[in-house]
Amino acid sequence: MTAAARRPRVLLTAALxxxxxxxLEPLADVRVLERPPSAAELAGELADGVDVVLGQLVDPFTADVLRAGAPGLRAVCLYAVGFSNVDTAAASRANVVVTNTPDVLTDDTADLAVALMLAVGRRLLDGDREVRAGRFTGWRPDLLLGRRMHGSVLGLAGFGRIGQAVARRALAFGMRVRCTRRPGATDTTPAAPLPADLAGRVEEVNWPELLSSCDVLSLHVPLTPGTHHLVDGAALAAMKRSAIVINTARGPVVDEAALVHALDTGVIAGAGLDVYEDEPRLAPGLDRSPGTVLLPHVGSATLHTRRAMAELCARNAVHALAGTLPPQAVNPDAWGGQLRPDLTAPGRVPR
Structure with a gap:
């Protein structure tokens, strides 16, 4: 078969x-890896000749890995919202477009954030363990006293789609909601007005005031240089001793070692985490810290959302194969000159 007639090659770093x-299968030769690749393994796969790779949040798309895919690699289509594992500047220099899967997991992640607030605040896992261990001997006035959500202050760090969805749920619980839209950001561009249904119901405050006033701090920021270790020892020390921290965003937003120290010494009262700084490893002692609920990164783990993510990721790949800019490109400037008719996928590009 001549080079001009060959089918496109698509690599999946995990089965979707x-x-x-x-x-994908009617349009390309699809290879699926059996385990997450190291940087060297991923570079070797791309150097073999891959047109589009569908990757995961844990895959190391470094500048060296992206260079290994040149000049044939067109797109890195992530099965995730976050894309901090991709060197997007290097991707743009190599004319490799990067895509993600925004919007589809907003409600599930917001649901999980509220579930963590309730699980930590009402000590639900402590109660579950008591019953399973046979230690529940009947109702007592002092049994597993927790925190009331109604009337407490929820502080939202970040106020994008997920933060706004959490605000709507919290307001329904009768919580008072405050937000800081861009903690850690250097961008001084005025933020857009609050959505109409939240205007007058959510109070915008600065980051120090959010920390000092909230009973629950819920994190909904992307991982950037400005938000790395946003919640560090100083931030934790500025919070109420009765406060809890919820992280369903990205693990490195929290200095995990500082969090362990704060929990163990009573600087704050609890934490609910779905993501970790060095995932899947935990900071030493975190699994023994009091007042914690630790989940295995399941923010988007519903059948509906995982299927929607898979479809969006695959359709981004089909657009790239067909020589059109994928709708969810995070670096659309990289797309110039990408159309190569010899590899154009057959059939219509999906809408």
């Missing part, structure tokens, strides 16, 4: 649920 295989 339907409908991704059904979308």
């Amino acid at each position: 649920p339907d409908p991704a295989p059904r979308i």
